[in-house]
Amino acid sequence: MRFTAEQRHDDGVLERSFTLGDIPGILWTLASTPAPLLLLGHPGGLPAMYPRLSGRARQAAAAGFASATIELPGSGDRPRSATADQARADLRGALAAGEPVTDDIVDRLVLPLVDAAVPEWQAALDALLPLPEIDGPVGYAGGVISIGVRLAVVEPRVSAALLFAGSFVPRAIFDEARQVTIPLLVLLQWDDEGNDRQMALDLFDALGSTEKTLHANLGGHTGVPAFEGDDGNRFFARHLK
Amino acid sequence: MRFTAEQRHDDGVLERSFTLGDIPGILWTLASTPAPLLLLGHPGGLPAMYPRLSGRARQAAAAGFASATIELPGSGDRPRSATADQARADLRGALAAGEPVTDDIVDRLVLPLVDAAVPEWQAALDALLPLPEIDGPVGYAGGVISIGVRLAVVEPRVSAALLFAGSFVPRAIFDEARQVTIPLLVLLQWDDEGNDRQMALDLFDALGSTEKTLHANLGGHTGVPAFEGDDGNRFFARHLK
Numbered sequence: 282m283r284f285t286a287e288q289r290h291d292d293g294v295l296e297r298s299f300t301l302g303d304i305p306g307i308l309w310t311l312a313s314t315p316a317p318l319l320l321l322g323h324p325g326g327l328p329a330m331y332p333r334l335s336g337r338a339r340q341a342a343a344a345g346f347a348s349a350t351i352e353l354p355g356s357g358d359r360p361r362s363a364t365a366d367q368a369r370a371d372l373r374g375a376l377a378a379g380e381p382v383t384d385d386i387v388d389r390l391v392l393p394l395v396d397a398a399v400p401e402w403q404a405a406l407d408a409l410l411p412l413p414e415i416d417g418p419v420g421y422a423g424g425v426i427s428i429g430v431r432l433a434v435v436e437p438r439v440s441a442a443l444l445f446a447g448s449f450v451p452r453a454i455f456d457e458a459r460q461v462t463i464p465l466l467v468l469l470q471w472d473d474e475g476n477d478r479q480m481a482l483d484l485f486d487a488l489g490s491t492e493k494t495l496h497a498n499l500g501g502h503t504g505v506p507a508f509e510g511d512d513g514n515r516f517f518a519r520h521l522k
Numbered sequence: 523m524r525f526t527a528e529q530r531h532d533d534g535v536l537e538r539s540f541t542l543g544d545i546p547g548i549l550w551t552l553a554s555t556p557a558p559l560l561l562l563g564h565p566g567g568l569p570a571m572y573p574r575l576s577g578r579a580r581q582a583a584a585a586g587f588a589s590a591t592i593e594l595p596g597s598g599d600r601p602r603s604a605t606a607d608q609a610r611a612d613l614r615g616a617l618a619a620g621e622p623v624t625d626d627i628v629d630r631l632v633l634p635l636v637d638a639a640v641p642e643w644q645a646a647l648d649a650l651l652p653l654p655e656i657d658g659p660v661g662y663a664g665g666v667i668s669i670g671v672r673l674a675v676v677e678p679r680v681s682a683a684l685l686f687a688g689s690f691v692p693r694a695i696f697d698e699a700r701q702v703t704i705p706l707l708v709l710l711q712w713d714d715e716g717n718d719r720q721m722a723l724d725l726f727d728a729l730g731s732t733e734k735t736l737h738a739n740l741g742g743h744t745g746v747p748a749f750e751g752d753d754g755n756r757f758f759a760r761h762l763k
Contacts, residue, residue, distance in 0.1 A: 494737060
């Protein structure tokens with residue numbers, strides 16, 4: 282991991298850009314360290330996601346958490362994937378034609394992404410956890426819920442997860458969901474145009490954890506109320522501190 | 523309203539039993555007054571519900587709220603209703619026989635209760651709000667969700683409601699739900715044996731408020747996690763303070 286830029290914010294949060302091999306990432310740490318780490322998931326495209334991720338990281342910092350994120354495979358400035366581009370085109374075509382999105386399209390869209398991304402998040406943990414600013418258990422917070430589910434199953438360093446329901450989920454991930462045992466908070470936007478509400482409820486039902494909570498709010502995909510940031514911080518405070 | 527007994531708790535909360543006509547009730551107020559009032563709903567039977575209601579009231583007091591509750595018509599020490607007893611017997615008979623609970627049974631069980639209870643909660647407000655210990659907008663928190671829905675529609679002094687999904691809801695109440703406009707937090711126990719999960723989700727969907735949040739937790743009817751008490755207090759703090 283190589284730090285490439287840094288800035289200190291007014292609230293004392295140190296924000297550092299880094300590269301891990303060819304993967305760009307961002308780390309936010311506290312002046313008063315060490316702190317438990319939150320991995321901030323997102324749908325891909327760090328430059329476009331930066332305002333939201335930075336806001337979430339600063340809110341998490343105020344609650345005593347360090348945060349980090351990395352770019353997803355095939356997104357932002359990383360090399361694009363021809364198979365993912367094809368699957369995305371098929372998805373757009375099905376939606377535009379009013380046709381059902383088949384399991385085949387969802388599998389081709391999501392499963393290679395999960396397969397590629399999860400080892401990268403694990404490599405990020407390898408690089409981040411030795412830093413003196415970071416200590417304690419790790420939480421995963423954010424989107425591409427399939428990545429969060431896989432990480433929760435395969436990565437024992439992740440102790441709690443806040444999952445954002447808002448993308449297509451392959452059937453295979455439902456099977457993995459039953460193996461999840463860590464505490465979960467699942468966020469669902471009730472009127473998310475691009476999201477299948479019943480599928481999100483079915484996924485919540487399938488998750489194997491004995492402590493799981495669903496927070497559903499009115500509004501579309503990007504309309505998560507500000508108070509859910511506080512709720513998320515309190516969820517992680519219960520499980521990471 | 524006539525106070526019939528009082529005790530001061532270690533945390534400074536003053537708990538007073540009262541009667542309003544022939545309706546028994548309990549009021550919890552703070553040493554440092556005045557405070558916004560929460561009406562604590564429940565399924566009926568104050569003596570049996572007392573430990574849970576008292577715990578909820580003390581938790582609300584720690585967050586700066588006064589609380590009050592009254593006995594439901596036909597419950598506890600109040601005169602029983604022959605029609606309600608018949609409907610309850612029909613409900614038990616249907617459940618025991620594995621037969622569907624018909625709309626007719628639900629209507630006979632719930633609608634007369636709502637019709638009788640809501641004016642009593644309003645009369646309790648008339649009696650409680652002039653007290654010097656109470657000031658500010660009112661919240662309704664708790665069970666018999668149909669009573670909470672009706673109150674939210676007809677009683678302008680109720681500014682926010684935390685509704686506990688856990689009982690049968692008549693179709694007529696779904697129509698009233700569309701008229702609700704106050705902020706809502708709906709609690710759903712995901713594995714509540716006596717509750718129809720899909721019906722609870724449909725009711726959440728039907729509620730007309732533009733700010734509404736659903737919190738679903740794993741577990742049965744009485745298994746609401748302790749952290750939901752804090753969440754409820756923060757919900758009311760956002761809307762009543």
